[in-house]
Structures are given as structure tokens and as C-alpha cells.
Amino acid sequence: MSETRDQSFMQLALAAAQAAAEAGEVPVGAVIVDPATDAVLATAGNAPIAGHDPTAHAEIRAIRLAAEKFGNYRLSGMELYVTLEPCAMCAGAISFARIGRLVFGAADEKGGAVLHGPRFFDQPTCHWKPEIVPSVLADESSRLLRTFFRERR
Numbered sequence: 712m713s714e715t716r717d718q719s720f721m722q723l724a725l726a727a728a729q730a731a732a733e734a735g736e737v738p739v740g741a742v743i744v745d746p747a748t749d750a751v752l753a754t755a756g757n758a759p760i761a762g763h764d765p766t767a768h769a770e771i772r773a774i775r776l777a778a779e780k781f782g783n784y785r786l787s788g789m790e791l792y793v794t795l796e797p798c799a800m801c802a803g804a805i806s807f808a809r810i811g812r813l814v815f816g817a818a819d820e821k822g823g824a825v826l827h828g829p830r831f832f833d834q835p836t837c838h839w840k841p842e843i844v845p846s847v848l849a850d851e852s853s854r855l856l857r858t859f860f861r862e863r864r
Contacts, residue, residue: 714847716749717844718848720744721794721814721816721848722848723740723751723792724740724794725794725816725848725851727741727742727754727769728740728756728757728794728852731757731758731769732855734756734760735761736760736761737856737859738794738859739756739770739793739856740755740793741753741754741755741770741773741791741793742754742791742792742793743773743786743789743792743810744790744792745788745789745790746789746790747788752777752781753772753775753777754773755769755770755772757772758772769793769794770791770804771800773793774786774791774804774808774810777789784808785808786810788811789808789812790813791805791812793814793816794815794816794852794855795817795823795852796815796817796819796823796824796825796826796845797813797824798819798823802825802831803831805841806831806832806841809839812843813844815844816849816852816853817849817853817856818845
């Protein structure tokens, strides 16, 4: 996949993250793309506060929307762009959905579960591992998070 293409879809995820921030949510955004057509199946930002739902992370919300649109809980071959390294819960959902490619922005040393923490996809109990592309527009993703938290302190 091209770097420019990945950056283009990550920009959409960043826009969803910005919208989440404006709603008072932690600024994480996610986009699911069908690589065969480059059609965007779903775009979502974090919304656990608004939805009174601790599982309403951007990735989970995007997976739910795409599965509904796709008509299948398996999103085999689809691509997920997310502004922050997924947590263990989201990594599990990515695996269960059979996402083909995971592209993320900022690394998350404290809460991430892909390159950090439990390294979910490297566990022998993990049934599906997507292709992983880290650090796409990582600086922009990190800056958005830092700004959000700085303004709340």
C-alpha cells in the first residue's frame, strides 16, 4: 500500500478524533476501508462518555458500523486506520472481526496492546493477526492527544 494512501485515510481518522475531542471525548478516531474499492465503510470517534458505554472506543464503534454496512461480523481483508495504538479490548475485536490490515498513528506505551503491554496479536491464543503498520501520522495523532489532555489539567 502507498504511504500517501495510508496518510489520506489516517487524515479521516484524525478528523474523527478531532470531532471526539470537541465532544469532550478522548481524541481517538478510526476509519474502516475496503481496499478493493477504497470505499470508506465506517468512520467513528471515541464516545464512551456520550454513550455511557465503556466499550465505545473508536475502533469498536467503527467495527460495529462497518459490520452492519457489510452485512457480516467478519470484515476479512478490510483495513482499519486508527489514530492511537489499540488497547487489548480493541485488539481482541480486531482479531475477531478478521481485519486484514491495521494502520495506527501514535504508539501507546501505557494502554496499547499491539506493540506494548500484552502484545495481543503475538499471543498463542490469538486466532487472527492483521498486517500491522504503525506510526502513520504519529506526530499529528500524538499532538492531538497532548493538546486535549493539557487543556484539561
